[in-house]
Amino acid sequence: MFLFLFSFFLFGSVLLFSLPSLDGFLSWDSADAFGVDSKGARENHNANARPCSSMSNGAYSLLNCIEKWQTEEKRREKILDKTLNKMSFLETAFVVVPWNYSLCVSTRYKMVENQSKLSELRTICCDRSGFRSDVCIMKGDVRTHSPSSSVFLYHSKQQSKFIDFISIVHRAAKRHDDEELQHEKIRPYTRKWENPIMDKIDKLDLIVKKDTMVTNHRCDVRHDVPALFFSTGGYTGNLYHEFNDGILPLYITSQHFKKEVVFVILEYHNWWIIKYENILSRLSNYQPIDFAGDKRTHCFPEAVVGLKIHDDLTVDPSLMKGNKSILDFRHFLDRAYQPRIKGSIPDKEQGVQLKLNQSASVPTLGRSMKINKDDQKHRVKKPKLVILSRSGSRALVNEDCLVKMAEEMGFRVEVLRPKRTTELAKMYRLLNKSEVMVGVHGAALTHFLFLKPGSVLIQVIPLGTDSPAETCFGKPARELGLKYIGYKISPRESSLNNEYHKDDPVLTNPKSVTTKGWQYTKEIYLDRQNVSLDMRRFHKRLLQAYDYSFKKINGQISYNQTTDLFKLC
């Protein structure tokens, strides 16, 4: 009996520490946890490092945790059965009380009566099944220790007393006070499959310790809401990556907290906080914490470490609570930028308003005549077209010609060269009012997220970029409900045409080149290629976009375009 009890303890305590907290995953999107089962992991381990993966994983969950938990539960039941059968009532009470008898028994019926008791099990539950990221959950007494890049979870009093007691009785399993009961390592960034970039991400150590250590690790700041740890290192600085690897996963992982969550950021950048202020303040009511820069001990009742991510620039409703989709994300963006836009952007519009007021005091005759004339000419609304301009590589060398043609066609045209510092709210305001956006494949196209569903995105696809063009922007744009036009250039429209013989595979069969490795795509097609649009060819697509937009905003078919606009330049 003695032996049996002893082995039960050893085994039992191991189970105790490896059990995830049920509370942890229940507070998680449960659709996320279970919605994946049938889909399974759609993984592709051959993917190279690339700015935009072509694999479509995303099926991703805490399923592992649950499975693990269920398996452990079964094992525990068996042990418990044996134990209960062989023990006297007194011993039974003795063994189960610290766990709580009703809890143990009820798990046998797949019913956990009281979830909060499970959270007393104090373990770290990590889901490492995702292709793109790992996520760990800690629940209980969570304390940060920035100097050692660690986050501690202190074991509950009740259990450690039990353990202490057993240890004394059996003089076995002697544990040092500072012994780690569980230790997980994690880099909280969403490009798990890309080793070179992951190696640059700060690592966090998540450690479960006995609560006797708590006294040496006092809280400087107590928070009564959960923490969410993530990194803004890696490819942050590139708009595509900022949204794809950061903002969207942050939305996916944190929106259900309803702003009652504190962001703890590794590789914290002030500029990033400022740039995404409007968004961050709609996801969290609290000031973000710079993990490396703030050496104080922050204490939390719960911590989620790492971000969940679905597919490229999208939100998979089947993995979200309440079926939330990329459209919900866009509504969210709209609300996020609303105050900034309605409020205080010191902008042209207010300037325009001022000018109008001033001119109102000017003698009116000439002005009103002019307005009448304009009225006649513009009884119809002109659709707005935004051209995202690039310099350096993938520049549109005949951009001027495109502008001329689009204006002639009837568009109001705006050419933008967004910089890293361009305020996103301004881009949002402009694109939210535009009907068409045109740009050569590149990170700036991420701004398509700011277009209203039903608008048109024309992506000019240079040679050799078909796959990233589709994965990064084509598919996500369609998912957002945009009319997407992918314009694949012909070799004649590529500047590579001047560098390679017309029979060179670089021109004739880009796929044979790009399949050799990502660096070929990058060095040849992404970094060394400009585009000169064949206006005769492009004209058709633009006209298609024009007719569609014209009809959308005016409710009627546009007048027939008879001019050969492409002959303009």
Ligand SMILES: *[C@@H]1O[C@H](CO)[C@@H](O)[C@H](O)[C@H]1NC(C)=O
């Ligand atoms: C165990 O749970 C029961 C009912 O849920 C409760 O009455 C009892 O006090 C608990 N025991 C301990 C030691 O927590």
Ligand SMILES: *[C@@H]1O[C@H](CO)[C@@H](O)[C@H](O)[C@H]1NC(C)=O
């Ligand atoms: C679960 O336990 C908590 C405290 O441990 C208690 O407040 C709650 O009423 C319990 N719920 C049930 C269903 O027993």
Ligand SMILES: *[C@@H]1O[C@H](CO)[C@@H](O)[C@H](O)[C@H]1NC(C)=O
């Ligand atoms: C979620 O969306 C799918 C299809 O888009 C629909 O079949 C399902 O009923 C929706 N579920 C909820 C809870 O709205």
Ligand SMILES: *[C@@H]1O[C@H](CO)[C@@H](O)[C@H](O)[C@H]1NC(C)=O
């Ligand atoms: C975006 O456009 C919609 C519809 O035109 C409008 O209701 C909304 O207020 C706009 N959003 C912002 C932030 O200006």
Ligand SMILES: *[C@@H]1O[C@H](CO)[C@@H](O)[C@H](O)[C@H]1NC(C)=O
């Ligand atoms: C312009 O005039 C209107 C009313 O005439 C007034 O409401 C508005 O505040 C004025 N705008 C500016 C910028 O002075």
Ligand SMILES: *[C@@H]1O[C@H](CO)[C@@H](O)[C@H](O)[C@H]1NC(C)=O
């Ligand atoms: C592409 O165009 C830019 C100017 O916009 C120029 O600086 C660059 O050298 C060009 N690159 C190639 C490969 O033609």
Ligand SMILES: *[C@@H]1O[C@H](CO)[C@@H](O)[C@H](O)[C@H]1NC(C)=O
């Ligand atoms: C445009 O031209 C075609 C034939 O050229 C004609 O059938 C059609 O009715 C015209 N559309 C409008 C809106 O004038």
